[in-house]
Amino acid sequence: MEYKNFINSLGLVGISEELVRQALTHSSTGNADYERLEFLGDRVLGLAMAEMLYQRFPEEKEGDLAKRHAALVSGKMLSKVAQDLDLGCILMLSDNERQSGGLENDNILSDAVEGIIGAVFLSSNYQTCADLIIKLWDGYIETMSEPPQDPKTQLQEWSQGRALGIPKYELVSRSGPDHQPLFNVCVSVEGYEGAAAEAGSKRAAEKAAAQAFLAQHNLIDKK
Numbered sequence: 259m260e261y262k263n264f265i266n267s268l269g270l271v272g273i274s275e276e277l278v279r280q281a282l283t284h285s286s287t288g289n290a291d292y293e294r295l296e297f298l299g300d301r302v303l304g305l306a307m308a309e310m311l312y313q314r315f316p317e318e319k320e321g322d323l324a325k326r327h328a329a330l331v332s333g334k335m336l337s338k339v340a341q342d343l344d345l346g347c348i349l350m351l352s353d354n355e356r357q358s359g360g361l362e363n364d365n366i367l368s369d370a371v372e373g374i375i376g377a378v379f380l381s382s383n384y385q386t387c388a389d390l391i392i393k394l395w396d397g398y399i400e401t402m403s404e405p406p407q408d409p410k411t412q413l414q415e416w417s418q419g420r421a422l423g424i425p426k427y428e429l430v431s432r433s434g435p436d437h438q439p440l441f442n443v444c445v446s447v448e449g450y451e452g453a454a455a456e457a458g459s460k461r462a463a464e465k466a467a468a469q470a471f472l473a474q475h476n477l478i479d480k481k
Contacts, residue, residue: 273381281373285437286352292373299376306388325405336368365458409468417447427464443467
């Protein structure tokens with residue numbers, strides 16, 4: 259069976275095929291979807307990643323570990339993991355969602371990965387999940403030579419360093435269905451033209467807007 263083959267490809271045994279099916283079923287189908295499993299998987303991933311980074315980088319301070327953690331559990335990173343797993347081949351979406359590009363949607367892909375982690379946790383235990391996460395993320399951790407700087411943090415440090423205050427984020431609009439919202443956020447700094455960006459969550463849109471502001475004003479990697 260398709261789900262059994264997928265489970266075997268992860269090197270796992272004793273994992274519930276029904277839970278994996280649920281983890282890969284999008285709400286657009288009208289059937290049971292992965293949102294509860296995604297909620298659980300998100301928490302398991304966060305803990306496992308924190309433990310892994312704590313052990314792998316014993317000399318780093320909390321701030322640098324937090325930067326690594328934020329990047330490694332971000333939607334963008336989860337989407338990369340989903341592509342590595344070729345989840346597009348087995349994700350269950352409605353025809354409309356599929357035709358609108360759902361299989362390339364970072365939010366859908368990242369949620370599915372967290373759903374799978376939740377399914378593995380419920381079928382086994384925390385350590386099995388942690389081992390799976392290490393396996394899936396190890397290459398990305400190894401290639402991250404320095405803790406990445408979050409664009410919101412970088413922008414705030416730059417603006418406060420010039421006595422311009424804290425950047426202001428404004429939610430311009432929210433569109434799309436409940437299961438696939440789209441947030442448009444604009445960020446502004448006193449004396450500078452603002453920048454806007456869209457993403458599937460308000461937090462992600464704020465980060466994208468901060469990144470757009472940094473690029474727009476040629477401030478990338480500058481304090």
